[in-house]
Amino acid sequence: MTTIITVTSGKGGVGKTTTSASIASGLALRGFKTAVIDFDVGLRNLDLIMGCERRVVYDFVNVIQGDANLHQALIKDKHCDNLFVLPASQTRDKDALTEEGVEKVLKELEHQGFDYIICDSPAGIEHGAVMALTFADEAIVVTNPEVSSVRDSDRILGIIQSKSRRAIEGREPVKEHLLVTRYSPKRAHEGEMLTYTDIQELLRIPLLGVIPESEAVLQASNQGIPAIHQKATPVADAYQDAIGRFLGETHPLRFVEYEKPGLIKRLFGGK
Amino acid sequence: MSWLSLIFGEKKSTASVAKERLQLIIAHERTCASGPEFLPDLQKDLVAVISKYFPVNPDDIKVGLEKQGNYEVLEVNIVLPEGR
Numbered sequence: 118m119t120t121i122i123t124v125t126s127g128k129g130g131v132g133k134t135t136t137s138a139s140i141a142s143g144l145a146l147r148g149f150k151t152a153v154i155d156f157d158v159g160l161r162n163l164d165l166i167m168g169c170e171r172r173v174v175y176d177f178v179n180v181i182q183g184d185a186n187l188h189q190a191l192i193k194d195k196h197c198d199n200l201f202v203l204p205a206s207q208t209r210d211k212d213a214l215t216e217e218g219v220e221k222v223l224k225e226l227e228h229q230g231f232d233y234i235i236c237d238s239p240a241g242i243e244h245g246a247v248m249a250l251t252f253a254d255e256a257i258v259v260t261n262p263e264v265s266s267v268r269d270s271d272r273i274l275g276i277i278q279s280k281s282r283r284a285i286e287g288r289e290p291v292k293e294h295l296l297v298t299r300y301s302p303k304r305a306h307e308g309e310m311l312t313y314t315d316i317q318e319l320l321r322i323p324l325l326g327v328i329p330e331s332e333a334v335l336q337a338s339n340q341g342i343p344a345i346h347q348k349a350t351p352v353a354d355a356y357q358d359a360i361g362r363f364l365g366e367t368h369p370l371r372f373v374e375y376e377k378p379g380l381i382k383r384l385f386g387g388k
Numbered sequence: 389m390s391w392l393s394l395i396f397g398e399k400k401s402t403a404s405v406a407k408e409r410l411q412l413i414i415a416h417e418r419t420c421a422s423g424p425e426f427l428p429d430l431q432k433d434l435v436a437v438i439s440k441y442f443p444v445n446p447d448d449i450k451v452g453l454e455k456q457g458n459y460e461v462l463e464v465n466i467v468l469p470e471g472r
Contacts, residue, residue: 264406271414308401315407319414 119227121234123253123291125277127269129240131261132298135334137237138166139345139353140257143360145200146345149232152191154203154222156249157239158214161205168195168341169202178206181218187225196346214248223252242276250277255292255363257325261299262311267319270295274320294325296359301330306375313373326359328352329372419460427451434464442468 124137134155141153154177155163164170169192175185180203187203194200203222206213226234238249250256256277260270274293278284281291297313304310313327331352337344345356351372358368431451438444448467453460 264410267410268413268417271417275418305403308403311403311406311410315403319407319410 119223119231119234121223121236121252121254123236123238123250123256123277124259125238125246125250125256125273126240126259126266127242127246127273128261128266131259131266132328132334133240133259134163134166134237135338135344136257136259136296136298136328136356137163137235138343139356140360140363141200141233141235142194142197142343142345143356144233144235145194145197147360147364148199150199150230151197151233151235152201152203152226152231153235153237155205155237156214156245157237158205158210158245159207160239161207163202163237164192164204165341166338167192167202167343169204170341173204176204176206177222178208178210178213180222181213181215187222187229196342212244214245216248216251219248220252242272246273247276247280250281250291253277253281253283253291255294257294257296258320258322259296259298260316260320262297262301262305262313262316264311267311267316270320274322293322294363295320295322296325296328298328299330300327300373302373302375305373313370324370325362326355327370327373328355328359419455427453434466438466444469 122140124133124140126133134157137153141151145151153163153167155161156177157163158178161176164173172192175190177190179185180187180190191201191203194202223234236249236253239245250273258270258274260266277291277293283289283291295317297316300313301310305312313324317324329351331350333347333350333352334344337347337352344350344352347353355372358371361368431449434451435444435446435449438449444466448469450463450465452463452465454463455461
């Protein structure tokens with residue numbers, strides 16, 4: 118059984134690609150055969166975040182149009198044995214992403230025995246974003262604690278509920294998960310930032326995890342290594358917890374409570 | 389801050405302002421989104437049912453959703469052919 122997970126948000130810059138890379142890597146690390154597909158035709162970036170940009174020969178659109186087969190286009194990840202990346206093309210022709218074409222590629226991945234397919238959605242609610250969610254079984258909605266992100270997440274949830282195949286065919290609806298990213302417990306504690314419970318109340322979908330704001334994310338993307346590999350950082354641990362919860366495990370939320378720095382820390386500084 | 393805020397009254401945190409604004413706009417946009425999607429289908433179905441009894445022109449059946457205060461009003465306007 119293949120599960121198709123769409124990582125989406127509506128708004129840009131909230132951490133969709135970072136999340137796609139880390140969730141895909143995390144699932145692969147747990148032994149699942151996983152593919153991660155960049156749906157952002159014209160603005161591909163998943164390859165950079167995964168650190169495989171120099172190994173891109175063929176892309177998603179090449180496979181759809183029959184210029185290459187899937188085997189030629191899939192890039193094997195450097196860090197995980199059973200993880201493969203399918204990059205987006207850099208052509209500007211967004212209509213190259215046809216519904217039949219996307220379905221064909223997903224079916225083929227299913228035949229090849231993939232356990233999980235992660236669809237990294239582009240921002241917006243246009244064709245590419247709709248294609249990324251059309252075949253979803255589950256959706257991870259990435260949201261920042263910020264008004265425009267929350268509103269756009271609600272919009273994209275509406276689109277999932279009306280345009281996904283599951284919705285159109287009247288099957289069991291797409292399972293939705295909320296992932297709050299770039300969260301600052303201190304600012305939330307001080308009333309400067311929406312809390313994760315506020316966001317969950319507004320969007321009314323189950324919370325998969327809270328990823329704290331962290332320097333580690335930039336450090337990871339600088340090097341082309343998914344953030345989940347940044348050992349012993351709160352971001353990596355929070356992603357691991359989220360993956361565990363996705364797989365049905367229970368993990369208490371970490372990195373969401375603000376701890377006042379002690380006297381010694383205040384005197385001597387430190388991060 | 390504490391005694392000052394006691395004297396001048398606590399200022400609302402910006403996060404709670406954000407939450408209130410989002411509650412309003414999201415509720416509003418959800419009702420808008422659920423409207424237009426089903427209206428064309430409803431219109432088609434009404435045409436099909438009514439034309440069983442009257443020969444009506446599909447354009448003479450108009451369906452609209454309107455918001456009046458706290459109520460949503462579904463307006464169906466059917467013009468029957470003359471000379472029956």
